[in-house]
Amino acid sequence: MPLSTERKAEYFIRMKELMSTYPKCFVVEINNVGSKQIQETRIALRGTAEILMGKNTMMRKCIREYAEENPDTPLAQLEECCRGNVGFVFTNGDLGEVRKVLESNIRPAPAKVGAIAPSDVIIPAGPTGCDPGQTAFFQTLQISTKITRGQIEMTNDTHLIKVGEKVGASQAALLQKLNIEPFTYGMVLRSVYDSGSLFDAKVLDITDDVLTTKFVKALGFVSALSLALHMPTEASVTHSIANAFKAILSVTIELENYTFEKAEVYKLYLADPSAFGGGGGGGGDAPAAATAKVAVIEEEIEEAPPAVDMFGGGGDGGDY
Numbered sequence: 001m002p003l004s005t006e007r008k009a010e011y012f013i014r015m016k017e018l019m020s021t022y023p024k025c026f027v028v029e030i031n032n033v034g035s036k037q038i039q040e041t042r043i044a045l046r047g048t049a050e051i052l053m054g055k056n057t058m059m060r061k062c063i064r065e066y067a068e069e070n071p072d073t074p075l076a077q078l079e080e081c082c083r084g085n086v087g088f089v090f091t092n093g094d095l096g097e098v099r100k101v102l103e104s105n106i107r108p109a110p111a112k113v114g115a116i117a118p119s120d121v122i123i124p125a126g127p128t129g130c131d132p133g134q135t136a137f138f139q140t141l142q143i144s145t146k147i148t149r150g151q152i153e154m155t156n157d158t159h160l161i162k163v164g165e166k167v168g169a170s171q172a173a174l175l176q177k178l179n180i181e182p183f184t185y186g187m188v189l190r191s192v193y194d195s196g197s198l199f200d201a202k203v204l205d206i207t208d209d210v211l212t213t214k215f216v217k218a219l220g221f222v223s224a225l226s227l228a229l230h231m232p233t234e235a236s237v238t239h240s241i242a243n244a245f246k247a248i249l250s251v252t253i254e255l256e257n258y259t260f261e262k263a264e265v266y267k268l269y270l271a272d273p274s275a276f277g278g279g280g281g282g283g284g285d286a287p288a289a290a291t292a293k294v295a296v297i298e299e300e301i302e303e304a305p306p307a308v309d310m311f312g313g314g315g316d317g318g319d320y
Contacts, residue, residue: 011054015062018050019075022090026201027081027191028102032109032183041105041187049091049098056082074196081191081198089187099189099204106186111167111175121161121175121182127153128178137177141170 003011018025030038030053042051059082067076078088091098111121128145130137130152138145144155160171161182175182189201219235226236245262252263259267269276 008058011058012062012065015052015054015059016066016069018052018088018090019063019066022050022092023195024091024095025078025193026089026091026095026098026102026189027078027193028087028089028187029085029190030087030187031085032115032185033187034107037105037107037186041102044101044105045089045091045098048093048101049089051087051089053087056084056086059088074198075193077198078193086190087187095192095194095204099201102187102189106184108181109183109185110181111161111172111183113167113169113172115167115183117161117163117165117167118183118185120159120163121171121180123154123158123160123174123178123180125154125157127151130177134177137170137174141174 038051038053045051060079063075063079063082067073067079089098089102111117123143127148128138128151132147132150132152135145135147135152138152138154141158141160143158145152146155147153160174161167189204192199192201192204222233223235223239226233227239232240249263249266252259253267253270
């Protein structure tokens, strides 16, 4: 039954008010979601978010009018989201918390004839509770069975329905006989709008750990590229300093009349490696301290890449 003119006017006022009040919203798909389930979700989100459903034509018209009243508003891009059986969930709160509530409110449902399967349906092997007189029914579906203790038993796991397929009458009848509700339905997040940006809901799966891993990986690429191009950057400067230290150390070790504090322990080691063996002889404290000092210095530079000129060689490139 179509809405009256007064009800349509109230709906438009309500939607425009929500778009003006809330800077964030989810575009949700509500296929096979009942009114009672939506009401339970509203209750769970009370005080946190507002759910708005309606006909696509009405929602698109309302968004167009709002865009005309507010030129250059980024909410105009929501018009393209009004395709299929969708609705909006407006919020000022944390998107992650609202998402948890939406995804937790799901319900099991039986397989209806003609419905598109949202997931694979696999019936495990084992007793079915059906009497032997129904063997022909299983044979029609090409399911191997045997009779055990007066009931039909499936001998193998059966992949009854594949995702995306239409549910047939025999398949639905079998699942009903076995008292199996294979599907679950709830609000499916399609898109997210946040302060002018519209993006896929999968973006919310990106955690801080994922971002940190990707940043560290990118930083390594920048550092390697900077070193290869002989262009010092903030990403590569620590490697350049470590490489410069190794270059200076290699020269200093060959000089008899020059040394510096960090190089002294290496000279001592090369002069008498046996003194760093940690043996039981007297004066073991000094070799032990020297060994520890070598270990600390080597740990500091062990991640450095192959030696390059600290300032790029030519002196005409670089950021510093």
